[in-house]
Structures are given as structure tokens and as C-alpha cells.
Amino acid sequence: MLKSLYIQNFVLIDNLDIQFNKGFSVITGETGAGKSIILGALSLVLGQRVDGRSIKKGSEKCVIEAEFNIRSYRLEPFFLTNDLEYDSESCILRRELYVSGKSRAFVNDSPVSLAILRELGTKLIDIHSQHQNLLLGDNHFQLKVVDVMAENEILLILYRKEYTKYQTLKKELEDLRQRFAKQQEEEDYIRFQLQQLQDASLRSGEQEELEQEQETLSHAEEIKSVLYKISQLLDGEEIGGVQMVREAHVAADSLEQYFPQIKEISERLHSAYIDLNDLVSEVDSLKEDVEYNPERLDYVNERLNTIYTLQQKHHVKTIDELLQLQASYEQQQHELSSFEEQIEELSRTLEASYQELLQQARVLSQQRKIAAVGLADQLIEKVRPLGMPNVRFQVSIKPKSEPDIDGMDDVCFLFSANKSGELQPVSGTASGGEISRLMLCIKAMIAGFTALPTIIFDEVDTGVSGDIADKMGDIMHDLGTKMQVLAITHLPQIAAKGQAHYFVYKVDEGERTLTRIKRLTDEERIREVARMLSGASLTEASLANARDLLRHNV
Numbered sequence: 001m002l003k004s005l006y007i008q009n010f011v012l013i014d015n016l017d018i019q020f021n022k023g024f025s026v027i028t029g030e031t032g033a034g035k036s037i038i039l040g041a042l043s044l045v046l047g048q049r050v051d052g053r054s055i056k057k058g059s060e061k062c063v064i065e066a067e068f069n070i071r072s073y074r075l076e077p078f079f080l081t082n083d084l085e086y087d088s089e090s091c092i093l094r095r096e097l098y099v100s101g102k103s104r105a106f107v108n109d110s111p112v113s114l115a116i117l118r119e120l121g122t123k124l125i126d127i128h129s130q131h132q133n134l135l136l137g138d139n140h141f142q143l144k145v146v147d148v149m150a151e152n153e154i155l156l157i158l159y160r161k162e163y164t165k166y167q168t169l170k171k172e173l174e175d176l177r178q179r180f181a182k183q184q185e186e187e188d189y190i191r192f193q194l195q196q197l198q199d200a201s202l203r204s205g206e207q208e209e210l211e212q213e214q215e216t217l218s219h220a221e222e223i224k225s226v227l228y229k230i231s232q233l234l235d236g237e238e239i240g241g242v243q244m245v246r247e248a249h250v251a252a253d254s255l256e257q258y259f260p261q262i263k264e265i266s267e268r269l270h271s272a273y274i275d276l277n278d279l280v281s282e283v284d285s286l287k288e289d290v291e292y293n294p295e296r297l298d299y300v301n302e303r304l305n306t307i308y309t310l311q312q313k314h315h316v317k318t319i320d321e322l323l324q325l326q327a328s329y330e331q332q333q334h335e336l337s338s339f340e341e342q343i344e345e346l347s348r349t350l351e352a353s354y355q356e357l358l359q360q361a362r363v364l365s366q367q368r369k370i371a372a373v374g375l376a377d378q379l380i381e382k383v384r385p386l387g388m389p390n391v392r393f394q395v396s397i398k399p400k401s402e403p404d405i406d407g408m409d410d411v412c413f414l415f416s417a418n419k420s421g422e423l424q425p426v427s428g429t430a431s432g433g434e435i436s437r438l439m440l441c442i443k444a445m446i447a448g449f450t451a452l453p454t455i456i457f458d459e460v461d462t463g464v465s466g467d468i469a470d471k472m473g474d475i476m477h478d479l480g481t482k483m484q485v486l487a488i489t490h491l492p493q494i495a496a497k498g499q500a501h502y503f504v505y506k507v508d509e510g511e512r513t514l515t516r517i518k519r520l521t522d523e524e525r526i527r528e529v530a531r532m533l534s535g536a537s538l539t540e541a542s543l544a545n546a547r548d549l550l551r552h553n554v
Helices: 034-046 076-082 115-126 131-137 139-150 153-185 188-201 204-217 219-235 241-255 260-289 294-314 319-386 432-446 468-480 522-534 540-553
Strands: 003-009 013-019 024-028 060-066 093-096 103-107 110-111 125-128 392-402 406-418 454-458 484-486 500-509 512-519
Touching: 003 034, 003 319, 003 512, 013 294, 013 484, 013 512, 024 468, 024 512, 034 093, 034 125, 034 454, 076 115, 103 115, 110 115, 115 125, 125 432, 125 484, 139 319, 139 392, 139 406, 139 432, 139 522, 153 392, 188 319, 204 219, 204 294, 204 484, 219 432, 219 522, 241 260, 294 319, 319 392, 319 406, 319 432, 319 468, 454 500, 468 484, 500 522, 522 540
Parallel strands: 024 484, 024 500, 125 454, 454 484
Antiparallel strands: 003 013, 003 060, 060 093, 093 103, 103 110, 392 406, 500 512
16 A cells, blocks of 8 residues: 655645555545646656656756555565565655656665566556546456456466466477478488588598698608618718717726726716617618608598598588587488477477367356356446446457467457447447446456555546435445545545545745645545535535535545
8 A cells, every 4th residue: 555655846846745544535626736746746656757847847856755565465576576675564666857857766775667667556556547447448458357356366377377388389399390491401411411521431630640641751752861861870880879889888898997987987878878779779660661652642642632621611620620510410410300200299299288278268268257247247236326227238258269378268348328229348338437437346346356556546536426426435435445545536425435535735935836735634624525515615504514424424
């Protein structure tokens, strides 16, 4: 419920702080006093668009703040989803407007987008006006009313869960079929590319090995010549490093008996002789291994040419990348062969989900048809005393060709205010006043089934008076026992039924005209109702009439 509304520097309001109670409250005031200004401020804090003339002349900034108790509305998931602090006892919405045209919005002091503020606002307050009555002609709203009366909340949750599953499966099957069709178009291309790569029998690391072998084979004669030269220098007959080191070792060894210090040199020469001898053997072995082999060189060149051609064709630089591409083609070919099985299996799953969806939709339809009869009977009973004694009303429920998020029912409210008139959709046959009364009765009916937001009735009693106004006031008063109801009214019959009465008026302060609002005392309330009964001139008769009216209603 709305606990308070604070307005600063908005149109004709400089500073206003209103406290509200639960139950049914009325707001009255002369035409032009500023009731619509207060309602406009409330609309802004609920996320509606900003009018450039909203800020009071001479002010730099406008602030509107509304505090709510949201204990009954089960809004914790909304706050968690939007990363907002949740407190069921106090939820504060604030809107700040600046002369620059910028605005900021807050929920519990956390900055939020207007979209979030607007979404939360729809869950907190329902401003019920002539314009809002257009909803009654909306088929989706009509369906929601039937579902509330049928208490279909759990059924709808289960149905929508299955519907989401069905839509997901449907999308998966569509994607799978598109992929299959595309793969079929590319099948010959994939098969050719894969065959070419498989025929190449590529091996990781092969390119580097072949390139090294190519270098060796291409320079075989040069390599063999250098190895021969090294061998001759180390172990040639005329001069050879091995023989010289061996002779040096023998010479050093002959001095060891007379010159002990030579021992270490002798050992190092011996070690060098052994190493050089091994080195000669290795050089000779390499010399024998290297030979000019034109056939092998042709094979290596051809093999590398195959590799380079594939790399250039597929715009890659390594054999590993070619192997990855080959694996990808193999996977695509495997998928192509399994597509038909996947499509068949997914089609069976989709059909099973569809049949379950149809079954749940049938259950929803049955509940709606039962509730529709009761809704029509109750609505006729409530509306007849409101100046429509011959009203006829019916809820038409027709099946849709395919299920959607709400089921398989097209709901339409049919209406006639006359005995013999043909039942027509309510949006095309009911007058504005009739729609107001119908909507009032519908809200009163569904309030017993669900926690509704605070309802503000903005002069929905326009065009009625006397006994009809009295009956409308009874409905609003009864609605106030289930929820918070605020009614902006010009009718004393309705004003007298409020548990709290707020009066909107203008005051002149110097050169400024400002809008004020106050909660009336019992005596002030008698005078206001008397004014509504008789006009500006209060008489003893009108005061007595007002006292009597209030005594019977409060």
C-alpha cells in the first residue's frame, strides 16, 4: 500500500507531504484545485514520461518520493533479479527532475532505469481512469481477469514452463534442419576436401623433418667433402691431429719418471687422444651415411610440394593446422550421417511436448469456461444496480489454431445494455460511463482472488449521480476492506463513504498560487460534503444532510 507521497517543486506545489492509510480514502476539491497535479506527480514517480513544464517555475530541481509497504505483493524475486535491496516494510521510489531536462530514478536509494521503475510501479499502483478503462476492451486483459477468477495461477505456471520447453525444442529442431540442409549442400565439397587431406596422410612434425632432409640431400656432395677434409686433418697419413696428440702423450709419458709434474699433462693428452679417436670414428660414420640420392630428393621435394599446396589452398601455415581442418571435416561428415537420426529423435521429443502442452491447455480451457459463467453472473448482479437494469454480459471463449504463451483460448467480453440488443464486444458497444462501471465491478470481483496493487479511481464516477453514485461508493468501500483504494471524486455520495478524506485546494502567497492538500477533521469533512451537496453557499439544511450522509456511511 501507498504509505506517503512527498512532492517538492512540482508545477504549483512547492512542498507537500501526504500520509495515507489503508482502506478506502477519498480526495476532493474544486475543479482546478490541483487534484490532477498530485496524480501527475504520482505518475512520474511510477516511471511515466516527463513533461518539460513539470518543474515549478523558478526552481532548479523537482523531487517526488513515494513510500510503500509491499509485504503482500511477493516482490522479493523482482528485487533480487534487479539487484535491489529488499525491505517489505518500506519500499521508497524517488524521481528527480532537473531544468536541464535530465531525470534520475531511485528504488531504495539505488539508481535504476526508468524501465525498472515503470515495471515496479505497475505492481504497486493501478491508476484507474477513463483512459485506463480502455484496457477493458483488450482481449489479453480480459483473459487475465478470467484466469484470476478461475484461480489458474499454478496451472499457468506449469503450462508456461511446458510452453517454454516446447518453443525451445521447436527452435532446436529448426536449427538442426537448417544445419542439415546446409551440410547437404556442402556435402560434396566436404567429401572432396577431406579425401584430399586423408590421401596426403599428413603427420605432425613431418614438414620440419622433410625440410631438414631436403637441405641435407641438396648439399650432399659439399657435406661429404667437408667431412672427408675433417677426417684427413684428424687422422691423415702425413699429418693428423690424432697421431700428433698420441706422440705428444708418449713423449710426456717418458718424462714422468724424472719429472713428476708432467703426469697431469700426460693424462690430459691421453684423454684428448681418446676423444679425437672417437671423433674420427663419428666423422667417418657420418661420411658413409651421407650420399647423393636424387630419387630420395625428388620424393622429398614432391612431398613438400604437396604439403605447401595444401597449406596455401587452406590458408594455413602448419601441418597441425591442416590436421585440425581434417578433423573438422571428419566431424562434419560424421554429423551429416547422424543428422537424420537426431532430427527423428528430436521430432519425437517435440511431438511429446506438444501433446503435453495441448493437454495442459485443455485443462486451462475447462477452468476458464467454468469461471467465465460465474464471472458473467456476478458481474451482471453487480452492474445492474449501477443504472444498467437490462444489462447482459457473456464471456466468449473460442479455441486458437495453435497454443501460445497464454494457452489456446481467445477470450472476448460481450456486452449489451439493452434487453434486445445483440451482444457485441464490449470495446465497440459500451459507452465510457458503462465501461467505467464495468471495470469498477471487475476490479471489485478479482480483489478477492489476488493481491491487487493500490487502486486510484480518478473520477470514474463522471456522468453518474444519486442512487447509482451511492452504489458505486458502496463497491469502492467494500473493495477498500480487501486493499487500499483512493478515489478522486466530485460526488458527495462517494466522498461520504471514505474512511479518510483528503481535500485539495489552492492558496495565494504573494504573487504565487500554490496547491495544498490536507486530511480533513470530522467537522471539516461535514462542511466539505455539504459544499459538494449544495455548492459554495453552505446552509443548515446542507450541513444537516452532510451529517446524515456521513453518519450512515462512516
